[in-house]
Amino acid sequence: MMLTVTLNAALDVSYRVPALVPHAVHRVTEVRERPGGKGVNVARVLAALGHETVVTGFVGGPTGTVLRDLLAPLAPHDALVPIAGTTRRTLAVIDATTGDTTQLNEPGPTVTADEWARFLDAYGALLRDADAVAICGSLPPGIHVGAYAELVRAARAADVPVLLDTSGEPLRRGIAARPDLVKPNVDELAQLTGAREPLRAALSARRRGAHAVAASLGPDGLLAATPDGNWHARTPTPVRGNPTGAGDSAVAALLAGLVDGVPWPERVARAVALSAATVLAPAAGEFDAAAYERLLPHVTVVERPPAG
Amino acid sequence: MMLTVTLNAALDVSYRVPALVPHAVHRVTEVRERPGGKGVNVARVLAALGHETVVTGFVGGPTGTVLRDLLAPLAPHDALVPIAGTTRRTLAVIDATTGDTTQLNEPGPTVTADEWARFLDAYGALLRDADAVAICGSLPPGIHVGAYAELVRAARAADVPVLLDTSGEPLRRGIAARPDLVKPNVDELAQLTGAREPLRAALSARRRGAHAVAASLGPDGLLAATPDGNWHARTPTPVRGNPTGAGDSAVAALLAGLVDGVPWPERVARAVALSAATVLAPAAGEFDAAAYERLLPHVTVVERPPAG
Numbered sequence: 001m002m003l004t005v006t007l008n009a010a011l012d013v014s015y016r017v018p019a020l021v022p023h024a025v026h027r028v029t030e031v032r033e034r035p036g037g038k039g040v041n042v043a044r045v046l047a048a049l050g051h052e053t054v055v056t057g058f059v060g061g062p063t064g065t066v067l068r069d070l071l072a073p074l075a076p077h078d079a080l081v082p083i084a085g086t087t088r089r090t091l092a093v094i095d096a097t098t099g100d101t102t103q104l105n106e107p108g109p110t111v112t113a114d115e116w117a118r119f120l121d122a123y124g125a126l127l128r129d130a131d132a133v134a135i136c137g138s139l140p141p142g143i144h145v146g147a148y149a150e151l152v153r154a155a156r157a158a159d160v161p162v163l164l165d166t167s168g169e170p171l172r173r174g175i176a177a178r179p180d181l182v183k184p185n186v187d188e189l190a191q192l193t194g195a196r197e198p199l200r201a202a203l204s205a206r207r208r209g210a211h212a213v214a215a216s217l218g219p220d221g222l223l224a225a226t227p228d229g230n231w232h233a234r235t236p237t238p239v240r241g242n243p244t245g246a247g248d249s250a251v252a253a254l255l256a257g258l259v260d261g262v263p264w265p266e267r268v269a270r271a272v273a274l275s276a277a278t279v280l281a282p283a284a285g286e287f288d289a290a291a292y293e294r295l296l297p298h299v300t301v302v303e304r305p306p307a308g
Numbered sequence: 309m310m311l312t313v314t315l316n317a318a319l320d321v322s323y324r325v326p327a328l329v330p331h332a333v334h335r336v337t338e339v340r341e342r343p344g345g346k347g348v349n350v351a352r353v354l355a356a357l358g359h360e361t362v363v364t365g366f367v368g369g370p371t372g373t374v375l376r377d378l379l380a381p382l383a384p385h386d387a388l389v390p391i392a393g394t395t396r397r398t399l400a401v402i403d404a405t406t407g408d409t410t411q412l413n414e415p416g417p418t419v420t421a422d423e424w425a426r427f428l429d430a431y432g433a434l435l436r437d438a439d440a441v442a443i444c445g446s447l448p449p450g451i452h453v454g455a456y457a458e459l460v461r462a463a464r465a466a467d468v469p470v471l472l473d474t475s476g477e478p479l480r481r482g483i484a485a486r487p488d489l490v491k492p493n494v495d496e497l498a499q500l501t502g503a504r505e506p507l508r509a510a511l512s513a514r515r516r517g518a519h520a521v522a523a524s525l526g527p528d529g530l531l532a533a534t535p536d537g538n539w540h541a542r543t544p545t546p547v548r549g550n551p552t553g554a555g556d557s558a559v560a561a562l563l564a565g566l567v568d569g570v571p572w573p574e575r576v577a578r579a580v581a582l583s584a585a586t587v588l589a590p591a592a593g594e595f596d597a598a599a600y601e602r603l604l605p606h607v608t609v610v611e612r613p614p615a616g
Contacts, residue, residue, distance in 0.1 A: 015399075015414075017412065020330050021410075022330065022403070022408070022410050023403075023406075023409065023410055024410065024411070025411040025413065026410070026411060026412045026413065027413055027415065028413060028415060029415070031414050031415075062371075062374045066370045091323075091399070093412065095330070095331075100330070100331040102331055102332065102334070103332070103333040103334060104323055104325065104334045104401065105333065105334065105335055105336060106323075106336045106339050107335065107337070
């Protein structure tokens with residue numbers, strides 16, 4: 001099975017309002033809730049691609065109960081670890097006039113040292129049955145900044161391929177623990193390496209310890225720097241829509257490609273097509289399966305020589 | 309005991325953000341939750357004034373459970389009626405830079421005919437021990453527009469003094485059922501009667517069936533039209549602060565004054581002082597007891613002759 005880790009899982013709430021006006025009173029016309037956090041989103045896409053998936057991370061409090069209730073009928077198996085704190089909400093306020101979204105993210109519960117130790121035990125047990133693991137998103141308060149490095153090392157010790165999708169200091173430390181793949185965006189990569197040019201930055205991240213780097217370039221697709229070569233994949237024209245979850249779909253495609261031994265050029269093509277099919281789907285974080293099939297043959301993949 | 313009715317009870321959530329910028333991503337720095345809905349607020353103020361209070365209305369779902377858990381340690385007794393739907397949230401987004409609040413109110417659960425019938429039974433039983441009842445706020449979806457009129461008639465049949473604080477068509481119908489007191493603001497009163505001049509509008513509302521009318525004039529205080537005469541009460545200068553809950557405090561003071569047989573001039577003075585002490589309190593919906601004692605002697609009450 002495929003394992004995804006979401007230490008800062010969230011209940012994703014969306015409010016639709018006729019128009020968002022600061023300092024005014026709004027009547028919310030539609031309320032939606034779904035289980036969220038990057039790793040949970042990745043698991044849902046992996047399941048839609050036909051993989052057995054398990055989600056772990058932390059869950060607690062009344063919002064945690066709602067998250068679990070909403071997750072129960074979905075394909076990913078729930079192996080979340082209960083904590084005393086309350087799972088955070090993320091709120092997307094959708095302006096029905098402009099279609100724009102204003103995002104309000106709660107910080108998340110503080111995790112205690114005991115809860116972290118319990119998580120490490122659970123994670124170790126889950127790794128025994130995992131074909132690959134994706135570690136995704138931000139760290140909740142209370143967790144040490146080297147936590148993802150610790151999870152990467154545990155996966156490598158268990159001989160389980162590991163993908164890391166985070167940013168900042170947790171990414172820097174995680175890369176040093178030598179994950180199989182990291183998927184930063186260009187800004188995160190520049191922050192990490194000091195290099196603005198994407199290929200130069202990706203190669204620098206490889207030198208820092210990442211076996212392979214897939215840098216998302218937004219509408220310009222994906223740039224992969226790997227031991228087999230470097231490739232830039234993109235759709236013929238940028239797609240328009242809601243980019244929420246596009247990165248999580250790319251992570252799912254990359255992890256599936258890694259487990260299935262798909263060659264890198266095809267692997268990045270699939271990731272780009274699945275990202276674009278997510279942008280095109282009407283619901284945030286879902287993907288349009290027909291669009292994926294339609295787009296995949298049109299994704300261009302260009303080999304890039306190593307930067308001088 | 310004092311009974312308050314909140315058919316559309318709410319979990320009041322507040323988010324503090326450094327600055328609210330439409331279409332941006334915000335990290336929420338502080339999350340607070342409290343039991344809400346106008347009748348719940350009125351009950352908390354009544355309890356703080358030393359009255360035994362009971363809250364009823366509807367409660368359901370995970371947010372309903374949180375509301376009840378937060379209400380349990382507070383003074384008002386919980387006689388909320390469970391429903392299948394989920395209690396709404398109201399979200400106040402506080403901009404830490406400007407101090408301004410942006411309000412997002414969920415619509416509330418749909419109440420079924422069976423649930424309404426169960427509520428009527430519970431309400432009838434509670435009226436037997438009630439010294440007075442305050443019926444407050446909006447109607448949740450599914451409840452017929454004459455519902456408040458029905459509750460007013462039941463209170464009158466049980467010989468329990470009844471205050472109605474709502475707006476629109478539920479207020480229009482409620483007034484026709486002859487409540488002892490209504491507390492609209494000037495805009496609601498103008499909408500109801502077509503008269504913009506507050507005293508003229510208040511007298512018109514009395515002719516429509518309200519025994520007495522206390523119209524809130526915002527920073528200009530309160531105007532009461534009663535069988536004993538008409539009075540305008542105000543603080544010497546308008547107070548500055550957060551007006552959230554000021555109207556609910558006025559309702560509590562008016563209901564307490566009614567039960568205690570306080571003469572109208574003193575009754576409106578107390579309502580204005582308690583409103584102002586609520587505006588001055590740092591937390592929304594609380595009141596500053598010292599400010600109340602300090603302000604009360606300074607409230608001016610002017611008798612107004614009936615409008616020609």
